[in-house]
Amino acid sequence: MIKRCPQHGFFRGEHCECGSSGQLLLDETKTEQLGRLVAGGLRHFPVDLGLEMDSRGWVDLAKLGLVVQNRHHWASKELVIALVESDSKQRYEILNDKVRARYGHSVNVELDHPENMLPMLYYGASEEEADRILEIGLKSASQKYVHLSTTPEKAWHVATFRTGNPRVIKADAALARAAGVKMMTVNDDIVISETIPARFLCILAASDIPKPEKH
Ligand SMILES: [Zn+2]
Known part of the structure; x- marks a missing residue:
């Protein structure tokens, strides 16, 4: 589930790290449904959902918000942001009103993350x-x-x-x-x-x- 702590923002699970039980935004089932849809749109089938993806994998965040709302009446751009920001695996990132998956693509993208320097x-x-x-x-x-x-x-x-x-x-x-x-x-x-x-x-x-x- 996704919740919001008044002090620390979005988080997953029952309690924020500070102990606050926060405000419930999405239950377990809806978090999974939204997660699957966002993963599909940003990793696997953007075109099927009517999303335009650039060569680096970026998609318009407002457009993705409309797409998820179309599919699930309770969903919204704000909940996509909550999903992205509360994800401990950092699957996605948001920059300048665009959103993308950081990894896991089956569609062809040219990612531009920093070069690995580990030996x-x-x-x-x-x-x-x-x-x-x-x-x-x-x-x-x-x-x-x-x-x-x-x-x-x-x-x-x-x-x-x-x-x-x-x-x-x-x-x-x-x-x-x-x-x-x-x-x-x-x-x-x-x-x-x-x-x-x-x-x-x-x-x-x-x-x-x-x-x-x-x-
Ligand atoms: Zn907190």
Whole structure:
């Protein structure tokens, strides 16, 4: 659910970090419905929703507000803003009355996030995926960019949602960058990249992966 704290703005869950229970804007179900629609419009099928997207992935915020209101009578541009600003994964960003997804596109966009400067990046995979990636390189089947993690723990954690026995692949990002592979920082957790050739990849031994703390 999305709520508003009078002092700290939009937040997800029951309480703001300050302890305030805030004002309820959207319940769980509607937050999911709005989230799916916004993800569809900004990542996957803008044209189907009548949205114009520029080459960097930006869409007019007011127009998106109309689109969501058309689909759900309770939705609005203000709730899109609340959805964006309360999202801890920073999926979206708003700038100058435009909004875009920061990552996760299946439509063709040329993103312009800051260049990644981390020397090593990590990718969590199943055993079978890992074997294949080490042969053919790291690329996304359905998206333009592949999403890597900034630490081995995060990569391992991501992979646990897909497999019971994750492998973590290490990418030598410094070497790949020197060879012209474009990698961009999305947030503290995620770096997106064009295809990374297999020669920059190796598999981490299980003992080299610090297990994340349980939350
Ligand atoms: Zn607060």
